[in-house]
Amino acid sequence: MSTETGPGPDELTRRRRPRNRFRRRLVATVLVLVVVGAAAAVVGSQQGPRLRDVSYDATGLVSRPAQRVILTANQALQRVSAADVRVSPAAAHTVTSSGNTIAVEFAGPLAYDRDYTVTVSGVRAPGQRATSELRTSIRTGSTDVLALVPGSGGAKDRIVRRSLDAGGATTVYEATGISEYTPLGRSLVVVSGTDAGSSVDIVPLAGGVQDEDAPVEHLTLPTAEGRVTALHAADDGASFGFEYADTTTGQSRNVGLYVVDMTGTHLPTAIAGDGKPMTGAVPMTVGQWAYVPRTESALVRTGSDDLVLVDMSGRTDPVRLGSATYLHGFVGTGTTAVVETGTGIVRLDLTDGKRTALQAPAGSTDAPYLGRIAQLTDDSYLRVVGDVRPDGTLAQRIVRVDGSRASRLAVTLPDDASVTAVCPSPNGQFVAVATKSATSELVSIVDATSGALEASVDAGSVDWCGALPSGDEVG
Incomplete structure (x- = not known):
């Protein structure tokens, strides 16, 4: 029989020491974090918010209105008003803020390839007295153009990209008999052929030129032979349209407006006389037409000089806007068109149909x-x-x-x-x-x-x- 005794006092002391050291270190660490956090809070309250991130689309800023620069602070902010924000060089803008972000939205496109400074004054976090100034510089994108260069001596026609800030041009696509083209998202719609018969191709792009690894889509047109003219595409790339004439008999028949829905079958659909897309319908006659900028609606001057605002997707009913003898174009915002009537040139508000006379000083009309x-x-x-x-x-x-x-x-x-x-x-x-x-x-x-x-x-x-x-x- 054996007798066991528990650990002695010295042994218990040795066992407790590691635990005590761990507790002391843990408490010390927590105290340090508390002190650091408190110090940071004090510093933050004294210095005010700081800028953490800035985001914007350099290309969008020069090509579309209502583009935004987003400033993100390192903490939540009290509401920022337009009076607190200064843009240099000056550009019309509005301001919204929420949480720790400030959105500066520009009324219209900015200048190409230019530095802008955005300054937000008096920025304050909720519950803090200290204010700070957030400042950032942004640089807008440059621009280039696509141009159709006719071939000579049997060479193919070329669609080239020409940058305004560099010499030379890059061939985007080439083919024989190109008559029209239009950018469509990451593709290019190309019309080629003769007056007797056209073809329409959708060319995929990669790096700004034809993607040789992706097939070209050859569109099936409404009849065996037909002529395609007046090609236009929606800014969002969801659809494009053109005037089409059936030439199978050697004469032009059923000349009118067609739309191709890129979210659907890619088959041309006639815009009927009532302004609705309808398969197999007799198309609406067209004197002039174009997409309203940044929308899927088209402004059409019919063959009888009626003005119709057509939703090319068919989701909303067409709007009759009176008559006009000529369509000149659109004001930059896109909601106003410049049209000619029998009595003069007016600005037509596409939202309510209101017409106001265009200023035409003597030097522009004599x-x-x-x-x-x-x-x-x-x-x-x-x-x-x-x-x-x-x-x-x-x-x-x-x-x-x-x-x-x-x-x-x-x-x-x-x-x-x-x-x-x-x-x-x-x-x-x-x-x-x-x-x-x-x-x-x-x-x-x-x-x-x-x-x-x-x-x-x-x-x-x-x-x-x-x-x-x-x-x-x-x-």
Whole structure:
């Protein structure tokens, strides 16, 4: 029989020491964290919020209105008002704030390739007295244009990309007999062929050029042979449309508007006379048409000069907006169109149908030839005007109108060429001036204010012109 005794006092003391040391270290660590947290709170209350992150779309800022710069602070903020935010160079904007974010939304597109500073003053966290200033710099994106360069000597036609801040051009796609094209999201819609019969291809892009690893989609047209003209695409890439004429009998029949829904079957569907997409319907006749910027709606001047706002998706009913003899284009915000009536040129509000006279100072109307209005901003536009020379040709010039003032834009136009289009960039900073002579075509990209030349390309038009309603120039 054996007798066991418990641990002695010395042994118990040795066992307790590690536990006591652990407890002491834990308590010390917690105390340090508490002190650090308290110190941080004190510092934060004394210094105010700090900027943690900034996010924005550099390309969107120069091509679309209502684009935002988001500033994120390191803590929640009291409400920030528009008076607290300053943008330099100045740009119209609104401000909203929630939690620890501040959203600065710009009314219209900003200038290309420019630095802007956004400063938020008097920023305060809830319950704190200290204020701080949040400041950040952003840089907007540059721009380029797509242009159609006709082939010569049997070469294929090329759609090229020309950057305004670098020389040279990159071939995006090439084919024989290209007549029209339009960007569509990450694709390019290309019309080619002859007057007797057209083909429509959807070309996938990668890195801004044709994706050689992806197949080109050849669209099935409504009839065996037909002619496609007046191609336009919605800004969001959800659909595109064109005028189509059935030429199977050798004559043009059932000429009218068709839409291709990219979210559906990709089959062209007629826009019926009542303004609704309908398979097999007789299409609505078209004098001019174009998508309203940043929407899936189209403004159509019918063959009988009726104005109709058509939802190309068919989700809402068409809206009748009276009549017009010519569609000039859209004001930058997209909710207003510039249209010509029997009594003058007006700005048409597409939301309520209200019409207001367009300011037309004498310098913009005192010539025998008056061309299309190319709207730059809410208050300014360009227009080609011309005088008749003794030999019967036109001496053209471009006039810029700012409110009630008209002045000549300092652009040199070739004597032997005529202006075929004046197409503003999405932000109105530049304008493409397309000219055509007996032997050549040229597009000059110029500053819309000074007329200074930025770039040029031997082509008939650029993709900026796709925002203008299709139709002949007025005269």
